[in-house]
Structure formats: C-alpha cells, structure tokens
Amino acid sequence: MSIQVEAKTNSVFANDCKGAFRYHRLRIVMGLIDSHAHLTYPEFKDRIGDVLARCEQSGVERVITIGTSLDDARNAVVLAREYSKRIHAATGFHPHEADAVTDEQIIAMEKLWDDPLVVAFGEMGLDYHYNFADRAKQRHVFKSQLGAAHGRDKPIIIHARESIDDVIAMLVDTGFENRRVVFHCFTGADEDAQKIAERGWRISFTGIITFPKSSDLQRIARDYPIDKIMVETDSPYLSPVPVRGTKPCEPAFVAHTARFLAELRGVAFDEFVDRTRRNTIDFFGLP
Ligand SMILES: [Zn+2]
Numbered sequence: 001m002s003i004q005v006e007a008k009t010n011s012v013f014a015n016d017c018k019g020a021f022r023y024h025r026l027r028i029v030m031g032l033i034d035s036h037a038h039l040t041y042p043e044f045k046d047r048i049g050d051v052l053a054r055c056e057q058s059g060v061e062r063v064i065t066i067g068t069s070l071d072d073a074r075n076a077v078v079l080a081r082e083y084s085k086r087i088h089a090a091t092g093f094h095p096h097e098a099d100a101v102t103d104e105q106i107i108a109m110e111k112l113w114d115d116p117l118v119v120a121f122g123e124m125g126l127d128y129h130y131n132f133a134d135r136a137k138q139r140h141v142f143k144s145q146l147g148a149a150h151g152r153d154k155p156i157i158i159h160a161r162e163s164i165d166d167v168i169a170m171l172v173d174t175g176f177e178n179r180r181v182v183f184h185c186f187t188g189a190d191e192d193a194q195k196i197a198e199r200g201w202r203i204s205f206t207g208i209i210t211f212p213k214s215s216d217l218q219r220i221a222r223d224y225p226i227d228k229i230m231v232e233t234d235s236p237y238l239s240p241v242p243v244r245g246t247k248p249c250e251p252a253f254v255a256h257t258a259r260f261l262a263e264l265r266g267v268a269f270d271e272f273v274d275r276t277r278r279n280t281i282d283f284f285g286l287p
C-alpha cells in the first residue's frame, strides 16, 4: 500500500515556474520508483545524498541506476552497495559504447551480472539515430550480451533508437519473447508499441511524454497495458514539464512524469503510483 503524506515544503518544485508551484501544493504520494537514471554520471558526483533527499521530498523511494560501460557499471554497483535500500544497479554496454568494447570486457561484465546488487542487464541495444558506434559493432555487442543474458534469470533493459525492427528481431532470435524485457525511454510509433506488447514486453516512459509535441507518444502511453508500464527520468537528461530545461534532470522529477501519466490515463495519482510501483518491483524482482 502507498503511504501518503502532505507536502509542506518541497525544495525541488518550489524553485521553479508557476506550473511547478501548482504541483508543489499537491499531495505527495510515496512509493514512486525511477526505473532508469544515471546516478554515476559526473552531474551527480558527490551529490547523491542531496539527490536522494529530494527524492524523498517528492515521493520517490528508489532509483535504478544504469551503468553503461565497464567502469560505469562498477561505479553503479558501488552506489547500490552504499545505498542498498534506495539504489539498485543495472549494468550493460550501451550501444554508444560499442566501438570500445572488447570480448574480454563482455566476459568481465558477465561476471558482474552475477552480483546480487545487479538487478537487471542493460541498458543494451542499438542506436541508429546518433550512430556514435559502428552499426555492425553495435549488433555484435548487443548479440553477445543477449547470449550471456539468456541463461540468467534477470530482466533486460533495452535502448532502441530508430532501430526497433532490428532490436526486436535480435530479441526474438535469442529467445526473449515473453521474458522480462523493457524498452526504456520509448519514443516509437503505434506499430512499434503494438509489436512490443504482442511479445509480452514492457515500456518505460520518460519526461518526453509531458512535452506538448508528444501527442502520438501520449496516445501510446494512455493505451499501453497498465500492468506493463513503468516510469523513469533517464537523469541527467530530459527534465519533464513543468521543470523542463532544468539541468541536471533528477530522479525526484519522475513525480511529474507519473502525475502527468496518471492524468492522461484518468487514474487517481495514488492508484497509479501503487500500480507502477508493483510493476517495477515485479519486473526487477526487487526485495
Ligand atoms: Zn537509453
């Protein structure tokens, strides 16, 4: 059950524009989980205590932090150990990193995956939008990770940008249909969401859904099965309305995205928080 508290003060929301102040006066609902953030990135260096304090003021009880290279993954595990009740780690090679990834590093990442503090593998996948890494190399690194993940019973986090058909084909080929898979920061089309839903996979929404130009995405977020959605910030990026443009984005801001999504779906906020909390705990197998 969600615990509800009246928000008397809230430093995160109070410093912003008028819209933010309206949110500030609304009831804060405890139990939110930011399913995807990068707390190891330089923006948060030596600030984790403050970031978590602001999470608490916004109703955000936990954060999944994502390590995207081998060094970053190790740092994510260190954070998860230090703040074991508030932060969990997920680790994997981001497609942007693919050019620099060696087979030895993939084996080292696999070893890390057996650490109980690592609750999921990823983010992994293909990014054909930025093309920061060679596409064939991206596919090699993704495929290697899928192969290693297949025999282990933990969920995987997918990063797919303008690459959805290749990503789905590789997931299906490796036997991931109806397994625990989430497409994080989903920005695809209706038919993409349909293909993801048909295979029993999940979608996690960022602050992008709060942007006025996201009407197509809002329709998808409104209609996607309630038991298959999660919310995330992808901090330090993508601050949602009404704190859009704030840098860095922080996990506390997931409250704005969740509130927006609850209104969009016509569900009471506390009910929505409770539902996405259970979805997230089930998906990641959190204690
Ligand atoms: Zn991503």
Ligand SMILES: [Zn+2]
Pocket (backbone or CB within 6 Å): 036, 037, 038, 066, 123, 234
């Ligand atoms: Zn990410």
